[in-house]
Amino acid sequence: MQSGGDFSNGFHGDHHRELEWEEKQVGGLSSLGRAKRRCRGGPRDLKDGGANVLRVSDQLGEQKSLETSESSPPPCTDFDVAYFHSYAHVGIHEEMIKDRARTETYKDAITHHQSLIQGKVVVDVGCGTGILSIFCAQAGAKRVYAVDASDIAVQAKEVVKANGLSDKVIVLHGRVEDVEIDEEVDVIISEWMGYMLLYESMLGSVITARDRWLKPGGLILPSHATLYMAPISHSDRYSHSIDFWRNVYGINMSPMMQLAKQCAFEEPSVESISGENVLTWPGVVKHIDCQTITIQELDSVTAKYKLKSIMRAPMHGFAFWFDVEFNGPASSPAKNTGENCAASGSSSIIPSGEGNQKKRTIPSDALLLSTAPEAPPTHWQQTIVYFYDPIDVEQDQVIEGSVTLSQSKENRRFMNIHLEYSSAGRSFVKESVMR
Numbered sequence: 242m243q244s245g246g247d248f249s250n251g252f253h254g255d256h257h258r259e260l261e262w263e264e265k266q267v268g269g270l271s272s273l274g275r276a277k278r279r280c281r282g283g284p285r286d287l288k289d290g291g292a293n294v295l296r297v298s299d300q301l302g303e304q305k306s307l308e309t310s311e312s313s314p315p316p317c318t319d320f321d322v323a324y325f326h327s328y329a330h331v332g333i334h335e336e337m338i339k340d341r342a343r344t345e346t347y348k349d350a351i352t353h354h355q356s357l358i359q360g361k362v363v364v365d366v367g368c369g370t371g372i373l374s375i376f377c378a379q380a381g382a383k384r385v386y387a388v389d390a391s392d393i394a395v396q397a398k399e400v401v402k403a404n405g406l407s408d409k410v411i412v413l414h415g416r417v418e419d420v421e422i423d424e425e426v427d428v429i430i431s432e433w434m435g436y437m438l439l440y441e442s443m444l445g446s447v448i449t450a451r452d453r454w455l456k457p458g459g460l461i462l463p464s465h466a467t468l469y470m471a472p473i474s475h476s477d478r479y480s481h482s483i484d485f486w487r488n489v490y491g492i493n494m495s496p497m498m499q500l501a502k503q504c505a506f507e508e509p510s511v512e513s514i515s516g517e518n519v520l521t522w523p524g525v526v527k528h529i530d531c532q533t534i535t536i537q538e539l540d541s542v543t544a545k546y547k548l549k550s551i552m553r554a555p556m557h558g559f560a561f562w563f564d565v566e567f568n569g570p571a572s573s574p575a576k577n578t579g580e581n582c583a584a585s586g587s588s589s590i591i592p593s594g595e596g597n598q599k600k601r602t603i604p605s606d607a608l609l610l611s612t613a614p615e616a617p618p619t620h621w622q623q624t625i626v627y628f629y630d631p632i633d634v635e636q637d638q639v640i641e642g643s644v645t646l647s648q649s650k651e652n653r654r655f656m657n658i659h660l661e662y663s664s665a666g667r668s669f670v671k672e673s674v675m676r
């Protein structure tokens with residue numbers, strides 16, 4: 242688990258602004274960072290076009306055509322090519338598989354739903370190394386279509402073979418939007434979640450697979466996902482990156498502070514915080530039922546929030562995290578705390594006041610993978626949108642505003658974050674891009 246000194250803020254760009262509505266601040270300096278799990282691929286990562294060629298495994302001698310379906314799939318852009326290329330590297334798969342909270346919860350979910358998998362046909366959307374497909378085959382699946390557009394599919398095929406499962410697990414090397422599967426399936430499994438849940442925009446591909454192949458009433462794992470947000474106080478982080486410049490080996494380097502703020506806080510930061518950093522009960526940004534969500538709903542998600550600080554503290558920004566649930570099709574979907582939903586499909590109102598600021602109710606037998614600050618650490622950590630300057634809040638002070646997450650027009654794998662917040666009569670806007 243990473244502590245205050247290790248942050249991923251690996252974005253480049255100048256599409257950021259945080260301004261008090263009255264007082265605009267200077268913005269626009271870019272920062273460098275490390276790539277982590279997810280594709281941070283921009284044009285700089287593009288390889289020469291070859292990955293546009295779709296390859297489909299001919300394992301088992303089955304007829305897998307390269308034809309596209311009647312409703313033509315979205316084009317595979319250069320950004321998608323870079324995205325799939327990033328998944329051909331072993332490191333990204335090593336990091337995911339070594340994330341025990343992640344991998345063991347998926348394994349437990351497969352075991353938990355074994356009666357719905359045994360003798361059934363499964364699609365693994367984005368199989369990577371094939372690990373989830375193999376778990377499903379071991380749970381007794383009749384056939385598993387393991388689909389991945391990245392060259393990691395070549396390894397997946399070998400891994401399947403090494404485990405004597407080539408008669409059950411069919412590796413299809415291509416996009417789920419493009420490959421052909423000539424039967425309906427009973428189960429879809431996928432590990433599609435990006436930072437802040439929606440970064441990377443892979444859920445759209447799961448929806449495509451669902452709409453192409455899943456039988457009515459089929460099982461989707463995970464079944465539900467919820468994105469949360471809460472204001473945080475993180476003085477150590479602020480001191481580490483900003484106050485540090487006040488006195489460097491006895492030299493007053495405070496003129497560096499403005500630049501340090503821009504570089505440290507311009508973009509969302511993937512890092513681990515603890516429950517003690519969180520200033521309010523979390524609010525729900527978006528609850529997703531994987532059986533019913535549409536691709537259009539994911540273009541832009543807006544939530545309003547009104548939260549009450551449980552302590553007096555400097556507020557440094559907002560943290561975002563998510564959980565996913567693994568429920569069977571029969572279990573009633575965990576409710577979206579109903580009252581959070583506003584009339585608009587893409588908007589939710591987060592209630593305020595101690596009485597109704599509560600977490601969603603999750604069925605007691607539901608399997609849950611949580612990336613909350615108080616949950617066991619995962620490679621997703623939490624995503625923090627920092628302010629350039631902290632705001633002091635009193636105990637019981639109301640913090641309210643709205644957040645809009647939208648797919649970047651420049652690259653749909655990127656996410657635009659528009660955050661509005663008001664406290665004690667002052668209002669601010671922070672815009673950033675997660676690249």
Ligand SMILES: C[S@@+](CC[C@H](N)C(=O)[O-])C[C@H]1O[C@@H](n2cnc3c(N)ncnc32)[C@H](O)[C@@H]1O
Pocket residue numbers: 324325328334337338366367368369370371372373388389390391393415416417418431432433434443446
């Ligand atoms: C987060 S990884 C999960 C890998 C593996 N299922 C696991 O759990 O270790 C997601 C994988 O999905 C693949 N992927 C993403 N979108 C896809 C699409 N539209 N079609 C096929 N594969 C896709 C990526 O190449 C990547 O290997």
